[in-house]
Amino acid sequence: MTDAPSDIRDALLTALQRVGKDFLSLTETRTRLSPDILSALNLSRGASTGEVADALSPHLGPDLVLHRKGRAGYVGRSLDVILTNILERKPGKSIKALVAMKLPADKAAVVAAVNEGLRSGRFRCAFNVHYTPSLFVADAPPPAEPGAPRPAREAPVGPADAAADRQAFRAAYEAVGGGRAFVSICRLRRHLGWPRNRFDAVLSRLSRDLVIQLQGGDPSAMDEADIRDSFIDDRGRLRIAVTWRKPS
Amino acid sequence: MTDRPGRAERRRILRRRNPFASVSVGDPLDAAADDRFPDVPSINEAAFAAIRDLIAQKADRPWERFAVMVLGEVGEGKTHLMARLRRRSREADPPFSFAYIQPIEDPERPFGYLLREWVANLCIPNDRKLDDRKGGSAPIDALLGAVFREVIEAEVRDRPPRRVEALIREMRADPAAIFRHPVGDGAYLEMEKRVRRRIRPHLPRISDDFWTALMGLRHPHKRYAAAAWLQGALLRPADAERLGLPPDPDAAPAHGEDAARRRLTALSDLMTRYRQISVLCFDRLENLETPEQVRAFGRSMEFLVDGLPAALPVVCFRGFQWEETLRHKLNQHVVTRLEANRFQLEGCTPEQAAAVVRSRLATALDLDDDEADLYPFDPDALRSAFSGGMESPREVVIQANRMLQEILGETAEPAGPVDPEAALMAAFATERQAAAADFDRHPPDRGRLGRALRLYLTLHPSADMSVRAGERQVDFFCDATLDGRTVPMAFIIDIEAHHLSVGAAFDRGIAHLEGHDEAGAVYIRDDRRPIPETWRATRQRQRCFQRLGGRAVDLDRESAVDWYALTRLHYRVTAGEIDWVDADGEPAPVPPDRWRAFVRSAIADGRIAGFADLDRAVMAAFAGAGEPARPASITAK
Structure with a gap:
């Protein structure tokens, strides 16, 4: 059965994860929900956005909300979380750039949310070299000084650990790939069996060190579990395969 | 050396002419795009250099059988x-011809498809400003010129008349000089x-008809028909x-495939004799949708590699999909x-990413490479943005x-289309322009x-x-259903110019x-090939x-351009080349469902008018004979 509220919430979260976004329009949500979920919500593919909003609202829970922007409706994470994720992915955005993005709230609401974030200390503001006020998440590392290396997002590891991880990753790449160059990330993840954070951190580090290249590819033939076990990079893009670079 | 513009001037230019607005080369045959998409030679340098060497090896020893695959x-x-190889084709010594092959559609005719695509590319003039009815600028003209040069040199070896001496000198520099006489x-x-008389004994597999068609290229009033015959069309x-050719005795497709194989072999034999090779690039192969198309592609590859020494196939796939x-x-x-x-x-290293940015800025600001810098970008910010790993050149531009x-703030040229509809409409306009520019150089397809x-059929707006x-x-x-009524319909596209083939098409429609009891049939014909009044029996059918x-629907030029442009855009969308800007401001390839929605609505509201x-x-098939037709745009599905 799929009519438990948690199933519906999980389906929505999966839909968001699948497209790598924090919100979806109600029309897109309706399109992306499986027939089972639509049936549990008493919705058809032709349901109006108002009907979709009414049917979803009892099932959203604390981590999902309905947004309204003019006549358009969206379902997704709260505006605070959306803004935080944007600034984590792309620290230093100006308020002008933020309100110019396609967000599920009007400009006034975005400005209010940013001001609230600044008041509460969740966001902070600094000037960049062009004298433009730039926004950051308060607990993110400070902006890099010119010429400084980009701060790592994962926990620091010692050189010995890093070398061992790289060796293990390479062995997994060879074993899973069996001679192929483009090796599926989800299969690598399952082969290594590492905690998610550790796998993602090693993958990011190897990519940043230009040892491997993360590949986008076409996820349309993959199932949800494979997509979940792939990788979302710093800019929110789904990466489904890696290639090992030849030393230059 | 140009005067280097000041910083304020540069910002003003960049606001007006954003060098990063366009991310995809689109058509590698489009030389005008070379300026918009400047090269950063170090990107994929190893792959390019290795392919360049393989091309040189093929030119030296055409009988060596190999192909190239790019992932x-x-x-x-x-x-x-591919665009880089096309530019290389004229600089190389010896030069080679470059052909950009679109994906195969009809799996029943792999050789006919190869022949048409290859010869169509050989007929594209190197200088598109020239009148190609006269010829002289296309790779196929250089081939014909090489034949003439050999014969002229042999004929006058002992006592060359003064006038011929001059011609021989001219043809040594440019074999196609024969077209200027x-x-x-x-x-x-x-x-x-x-x-x-002289060459045929050396090339026994080339038929008299092939020679006749080839010679016809030098005569303006025969050139179009000669090129069409060489491309496998029935005349x-x-x-x-x-x-000066006999009428084709049989219009059957199987015969066409045999004839295509013979013409391909003849073309390759001739090119090999004169050490002229062709690099045939197969791109957008994501469009091989059915197992039959994949098999047909395989057969054409096998024949190309093993049977046509003058051809070097370069095949591009998405890596993950290939493996x-x-x-x-x-x-x-x-x-x-x-x-x-x-x-x-x-992808690009951070240094290469910066070089991409610099080269695009230099192009927009009309600066030489050594004058260009990264202004108005902050070099450190740029380095930081690309420090996460290898980025594809397209991601760098985005x-x-x-x-x-x-x-630059809000006054800059927008980043690009912000929704799939706008992105697709802009891309359709581009493809339409390209299809119209090439229209007369390609026979109906x-x-x-x-x-x-x-x-059109699968995305019909109302039925x-x-x-x-x-x-x-x-x-x-197809079984077409509208308002609860189903009509079995047959759709016939006929591009043949032979009365037997056209008559057979009408016969199939009549049989359907x-x-x-209640059926519809539509016969579609490119009106570049009208049915002559003198074909009385065919007219009667x-x-x-x-x-x-x-x-019967006659596709006029404007409508046919719409049809070809839609197909070209379909290939590009399937290959993931058309981007839109999603809710997070992130560019993403237009997904298939948005493409289908676009096609349906653009045909229904007349933005793509060629299907009217x-x-x-x-609609007349639903209405019945004599009743007025109801256009699809009246009802939305």
Whole structure:
């Protein structure tokens, strides 16, 4: 059965994860929900956005909300979380750039949310070299000084650990790939069996060190579990395969 | 050396002319795009250098059999690499010809497809400003010129007349110089006869008809028919007579495939004799949708590599798709041929990413490379943006575009289309322009028209069309349902210029109409090939077809351009080349559902107007003979 509220919430979260976004329009949500979920919500593919909003609202829970922007409706994470994720992915955005993005709230609401974030200390503001006020998440590392290396997002590891991880990753790449160059990330993840954070951190580090290249590819033939076990990079893009670079 | 603009001036120029707004090369044959998409030679340098060496090796030893495979994901520069090879084709010593091959549509005719695509590319003039009715600038003209030069040199070896000496000198520098001399000159007509006598014994697989068609290229009034014959088209008897060829005895497709194989072999033999090779680039192969198309592609590859020494196929795939699926669907013989010379494209290092940004800025600001810097970008911010790993060149341009928007503020040219509809409409306009520019150089193409027809049928705005493959002359059958009424319909695209073939197509339509109580049939014809009034028997069959309720649609130039442009855009969308800007401001390839929605709505509201006549014909089948047709745009599904 799929009519438990948690199933519906999980389906929505999966839909968001699948497209790598924090919100979806109600029309897109309706399109992306499986027939089972639509049936549990008493919705058809032709349901109006108002009907979709009414049917979803009892099932959203604390981590999902309905947004309204003019006549358009969206379902997704709260505006605070959306803004935080944007600034984590792309620290230093100006308020002008933020309100110019396609967000599920009007400009006034975005400005209010940013001001609230600044008041509460969740966001902070600094000037960049062009004298433009730039926004950051308060607990993110400070902006890099010119010429400084980009701060790592994962926990620091010692050189010995890093070398061992790289060796293990390479062995997994060879074993899973069996001679192929483009090796599926989800299969690598399952082969290594590492905690998610550790796998993602090693993958990011190897990519940043230009040892491997993360590949986008076409996820349309993959199932949800494979997509979940792939990788979302710093800019929110789904990466489904890696290639090992030849030393230059 | 230009005066270097000041910083304020540079910002003003960049606001007006954003060098990062466009991310995809689109058509590698488009030389005008070279300025918009400047090269950063170090990107994929190893792959390019290795392919360049393989081309040189093929030119030296054409009998060595090999192919080249290029693997790369969306945006990693496969099409850019093709454009680079096209530029290289004229600089190389010896030069080679470059052909950009679109995906195969009709799996029943792999050799006909190869022949048409290859010869069509050989007929594209190197200088598009020249009048190509006269010839002289296309690779195929250089081939014909090489034949003439050999014969002229041999004929006058002992006592060259002064006038011929000058011609020989001219032809040594440019074999196509023969095209600049008066066509009717008796000496040259005599020379055409001697070509056969001298060269034919060395090339026994080349038929008399092939020589006749090849010689026809030098005569403006025969050139179009000669090129069409060489591309495998069946000629109208009048055109065949003008060329001096016998009428084709049989219009059957199987015969066409045999004839195509013979013409391909003849072309390759001739090119090999003169050490002229062709690099045939196969791109956008994500469009191989059915197992039959994959098999047909495999057969054409096998024949190209093993049977045509003058051809070097360069085949581009998405890497993951190749390794996960396609390589398991192809004959292992083909796979080993392709994988023997396999190159994997890579993204940009941070330094290369900065070089991409610098080169685009230099192009927009009209600066030399050594004058260009990264202003108005902050070099450190740029380095930081690209420090996360290898980025595809397309991602670099997209990221740079976003940064430039922020630097210049709202007054800059927008980052690009913000929704799929706008992105697709802009891309359609571009494809339309390209299809119109090339229209006269390509004969009608049933496969591409068929792809556009399938899109129209499967995405029909008002009727439900259950489409299935046709047979022989019929392209598609479908059960069309509107307002609860279902009509079995047949759709026939006919591009043939031979009365037997055209008559057979009407016969198939008549059989369909007579075989059902209530049926519809639509006969579609590119009106560059009208049915002559003098074909009385064929005209009679046409009247019979129309009396039974069949509809004939003549595609005029504007409509045909729409159809070809839609097909070209379909290939690009399937290859992930058309981006839009999503809710997070992130560019993403237009997904298939948005593409389908666009096609449906653009045909319904007339933004793609080339289907209006067809739509009237379809609706007339529902309305019944004599009743007014209801255009699809009246109702939305």
